Amino acid sequence: MIFLNVAVLAVGFIALVKGADIFVDGSSALARIFKIPSLIIGLTIVALGTSMPELAVSTSAALAGSNEIALSNVVGSNIFNLLVVLGLCAVIHPVPVDSLILKRDFPISIFSTLGIFLAVTFPAFLNGSFFTLRMDADAGTVSRTLGIIILVLFIAYIVYLIFDARKNPLPEEETGGEKLLPLWKCILFIVLGLFLIIAGGKAVVYSAQNIARFLGMTETLIGLTVVAIGTSLPELVTSIVAARKGETALAVGNVLGSNIFNLLFILGVSAAIHPVSVNIASVYDMAVLIFISVLSWIFSITKRRIGRIEGIIMLLFYGAESVFAIMR
Template sequence: MLLNLLLLVVGFVALVKGADFFVDGAASLAKVFRVPSLIIGLTIVAMGTSAPELAVSSTAALAGSNEIAISNVVGSNMFNLLVVLGACALFCTVPGGKEIFHRDFPVSIIATVVVFLFTLSSAVFSGNILGHNMADQAGVIGRVEGIVLLVFFVAYMVWLIKAAKENKTEESDEKLMPVWKCALFILGGLVAIVIGGNLVVNSAKEIARALGMTETLIGLTVVAFGTSLPELVTSVIAATKKETGLAVGNVIGSNIFNLLLILGVSASLHPVAVNFASFYDLIILIIMMITTYFFLRSKRELNRPEGIIMILIYVAQVAFAIVR
């Protein structure tokens, strides 16, 4: 137990310091290439923090055992949306730019709706629309749907690249890091984030087992929290450094990556089964995304009270998931 507690502390230190370097490198890279930090957050930062999920989902898909892919994606997206964005709002007001309102947030909502419709159509055609148990299969996201998601992802990336070329920022007067140093900070920070995240999850699982928690409860809490730690720590560090574009871009970008790239790759390699628990969670996620969108749009920002509400909504959702 003492060793696991020590590893837990070491993991959190690695996470925080890794995110610190990662954010500094990404923010400097944005200034070097005169690209809005939001674009860097939506691409490099989002891709980096989603890399562990992509590796795990791809490996599981190749082994033909990716049934949990959809629940991981939905759970991670709900955590990113409510907890990560909510936690950022606790540290500073999170502004929402016109790109977020007109491009990125709508894309993430549409991507979630598309995944839900794929599942719904599969459930209707297979006659599984009414399930007696949450673990029953509702539908399948097949290879064709996976390829469609990947095509959407490529189209979105092309859109972002075009936007980056059209929206060059002004040259910075401050002394900037050389590109090689930015890359070193980003890669080194990402390695520390991944190692720290693994240490935290593995040691927390052992501590939870020692305290008598069930495997299901560990999966719903420790593992779900652990897989989203990179997004949480990176966005919170970015928010404390006033790099709100990186923070918001990381959250929205990671959600889009999870839905279009990770789920697309998983389904393309092997059809992804969707149970009724994930089917209903997708509905809840869509409702939460629309609610958060209006929170962000109402005042063009997210403030501390709204952040607290978002975190409490997530706690209520987890409680519902545990008892259902």
């Protein structure tokens, strides 16, 4: 049985890599056809596509009442995206960060996380439970009302991106220098790549969970590590492939866009389906996410890029955070 799961894991990784390769080609070609910056494609189409596994896991968990998995999956995936996805991309090739991302998308990601953190933890501060040593103690709830509010904020963000893309199309010289793929082929590449990404991601998560259980890992630890990492594999593979193809704007846009999708759309949908209870451990993880978001922003501001040294620091930070989560 364990050998079958290892085989499924390998096939899932192959599907992820090939799907990401096709998906990036289709997405970047679509951007050139409609004269839309790769950054916008990364923040929307690519971010939505690579966030599908998180959406499936979190909404399924919400419907089943497994609220801790729904929240820890979103927070864990966002931490992984910032530290591992951006970190690995920077180690492979220094990642330039668009000034628009520094002014708009990084602050939106940080303040969204901070706003939800404050909304959830305010009651815990009032009654003193935030300072308890019990990790499973209740700290608050992401209510249906809060879920609907953050969904409205997400829609406003997407509408703004669309209007901004229409207002600032790519210059003609950036789109006319190479042969463009036909529109039908772009759509085929995107759909086929997305199918392989989602199918590969599900195969990896399913087999990894079974292997983790075989090794004696608890359900909570599986949710914080295996599931969060597994559902972030599309972002990881897609961003690395994009960076290697020179589509660095698409790679960075994918990470920031996915984080905003996860936080505002996926958490919003999950809370709208069923209020998401939050324990102290999840609150601490959200605090870590805020710190990491600010740190990544600072790294990006220096020289307007994330260099190899910063990438190594981010990867080491993720290793330390993972050790803390396992020991906790």
